[in-house]
Amino acid sequence: MTPEGKLKKEVDEYLTSIGAFFWKPVVTAYSVRGVDYVGCYKGRFFAIETKVKPRKPTGTQLMFLAKIAEAGGYPCVAYKVEDVVEALKRIP
Secondary structure, eight states, X not given: OOHHHHHHHHXXXXXXXTXXXXXXXXXXXXXXXXXXXXXXXXXXXXXXXXXXXXXXXXXXXXXXXXXXXXXXXXXXXXXSHHHHHHHHHTOO
């Protein structure tokens, strides 16, 4: 398993353990590249992009996350599962 695959597995397990609803959008030739996860927790929308250092989110991914924040959602760039834990703790 790749390092990013391991991180995604940990994020999957965490989101499932807290009862979050989430999905991982599939990129096709006709879709806009967004982020790795979108979902809902405690009635609030969130989006997560997972990365393993030294990789960074693309400009398109950062714009996608910024739009989530502008709409009142909870964006997160996760380099470790603890980043997701901290981001979702902000949800009231």
